[in-house]
Amino acid sequence: xxxxxRVAVVGLGSMGGAMASTLHAAGWDxxxxxxxxxxxxxxxxxxxxxxASLEDLAGTPYAVLSLPSAKIVEATVPTLLAKPGVVxxxxxxxxxxxxxxxxxxxxxxxxxxxxDAPVSGGRDGAATGTLSAFVGGTDAALxxxxxxxxxxxxxxxxxxxxxxxxxxxxxxxxxLAAANLVSVGEALGVAKAYGIDPAVxxxxxxxxxxxxxxxxxxxxxxxxxxxxDSGFSLGLMARDAALAIDVAxxxxxxxxxxxxxxxxxxxxxxxxxPAADFTEIARTVAPAVTxxxxxxxxxxx
Numbered sequence: 001x002x003x004x005x006r007v008a009v010v011g012l013g014s015m016g017g018a019m020a021s022t023l024h025a026a027g028w029d030x031x032x033x034x035x036x037x038x039x040x041x042x043x044x045x046x047x048x049x050x051x052a053s054l055e056d057l058a059g060t061p062y063a064v065l066s067l068p069s070a071k072i073v074e075a076t077v078p079t080l081l082a083k084p085g086v087v088x089x090x091x092x093x094x095x096x097x098x099x100x101x102x103x104x105x106x107x108x109x110x111x112x113x114x115x116d117a118p119v120s121g122g123r124d125g126a127a128t129g130t131l132s133a134f135v136g137g138t139d140a141a142l143x144x145x146x147x148x149x150x151x152x153x154x155x156x157x158x159x160x161x162x163x164x165x166x167x168x169x170x171x172x173x174x175x176l177a178a179a180n181l182v183s184v185g186e187a188l189g190v191a192k193a194y195g196i197d198p199a200v201x202x203x204x205x206x207x208x209x210x211x212x213x214x215x216x217x218x219x220x221x222x223x224x225x226x227x228x229d230s231g232f233s234l235g236l237m238a239r240d241a242a243l244a245i246d247v248a249x250x251x252x253x254x255x256x257x258x259x260x261x262x263x264x265x266x267x268x269x270x271x272x273x274p275a276a277d278f279t280e281i282a283r284t285v286a287p288a289v290t291x292x293x294x295x296x297x298x299x300x301x
Contacts, residue, residue, distance in 0.1 A: 005029055007148060008057040009064045010076055011093075012039040012050070014231050015068030015119070018126035019092070019152055020048050023064070026129065026151045033057055059083030062148050065091040068236075070099040077103045077114070079227040086112040088145040092133070092152075094118045094171065094240055097164030097247060100136060104163035113144035115139065116163060118170035119152070123231045126152070133157035134173070136166030168247060175244035178237055179261035181281050189286030190217065198289045199224050218279055219289075226291030228277040235274025237281075238265040271295045 002198055005028050005036075009020040010040040012034035020043055024030045031049045033056070034040050040050040054076065057063065063080050073095050080086060089107060091100065091114065100116035107114035117138035129199035131153045135142060142149075149157050160169050184202070187210075190199055191201035199220060206216035222230050248255050268284040272295050280292065287294035 002003055003123050006031070006060055007062040007064060008033065008060040008080070009048075010057065010080075010159070011038070011068075012048075012068035013066065014123045015092070015126050017043050017046070017048075017063070019064055019066060019131075021046050022127060022129045023148075024048055025149055028062075028151065031057065031060065031061050055082070059085035061085055061087045062145075063089045064148060064152070065089065065093055067093045067095075069093070069239075070096040071255075072102060073099055077106060077133060081107060081112060082112045082116040084110075084136040086110065088113040088115065088141065088148065090145050090148045090152075091116050092119045093218075094174065094236070094243075095167050096135075097167045100164040102160075104137060104141065107141075113141035114163070115141050115145045115149075117145070117149060117157065118166055120170070120173065128221050129131045129154055130156065134170045135159045136161060136163050136168075138162065170245055171240055171244035174230070174237065174240040175262060176259050177214065178202065178265055178281075179243040179258055180212050181218065181279070182261050182264050182285050184212070184214045184219055185282040185286035185289065186222065188227065188289045192286075192288050222277070222279040223282045225292045228279045228290075228292060230277050230279050231276045233274060234265075234272055234276040234278045237278040238262075238269040238274075241265045 007023055007028045007030055009016055009032040012032045020030050020032045022269040032043045033051050033054050044050050073093055104114040115135050117133040117135045119131040119133045133153050135157050160166050188198040192198050202215045202219050205211050222228055245259050245262050268281050272280055282290050283292055283295050
């Protein structure tokens with residue numbers, strides 16, 4: 001066994017499970033951990049070796065984290081570093097800059113590398129190794145983590161800057177997407193009120209200066225169809241949008257338009273609940289454009 005090709009994947013949900021499968025298909029010796037037995041079972045069905053104990057992963061040369069929050073990252077990294085042998089930890093979690101800076105320092109003290117590498121591209125990108133990543137870390141840490149990043153992104157990663165900077169830009173990306181989901185929905189709602197087919201309006205706008213991935217792909221595929229099955233939750237997007245505003249305010253910035261959009265996500269969260277698909281924001285800002293319609297109070301139950 002080539003120990004240099006051993007990688008632990010911590011978090012086997014929609015994204016982590018798909019990344020584990022991609023690494024496995026690329027020839028890596030993968031071992032996965034998730035506290036959820038069902039997540040471990042699903043990964044095992046795809047040929048991934050799993051464990052019910054995070055401690056079993058200590059000292060694994062490479063690790064990929066796909067976790068729900070910065071607090072869980074903080075609890076996980078020390079366990080992985082408890083034994084020697086770690087080369088690099090690649091944290092794909094949309095986390096907090098301060099956490100990534102602290103984890104990078106902790107890893108460096110153990111002669112290991114840590115990079116924050118939050119990803120974009122959804123479950124399809126994770127399953128095909130075509131994610132894009134915003135990478136924060138030192139040049140040396142990036143060099144250590146590059147084999148894993150290459151496998152997950154096919155080279156589609158950008159080195160943003162030092163530790164934590166990947167998280168900053170990913171949060172900005174997500175709050176911009178959050179604002180765009182609101183604004184495109186409102187615009188298509190106006191078009192529908194004028195008797196214009198929202199699909200026609202979305203296609204036309206997407207070929208002009210107001211177009212975006214939201215108008216070209218997200219609304220046609222997931223909103224106008226009423227499927228709302230992107231695989232990314234409203235709870236996570238609402239969290240990311242709020243965190244982006246917090247990060248901005250920490251450095252004295254006051255992004256008023258983005259803050260207003262982030263507040264609309266909090267309102268949608270209260271109505272729809274965290275498990276709703278993130279594209280269901282349309283149900284609160286422009287219910288007429290989606291067959292799913294406006295939420296009822298029971299939706300958040």
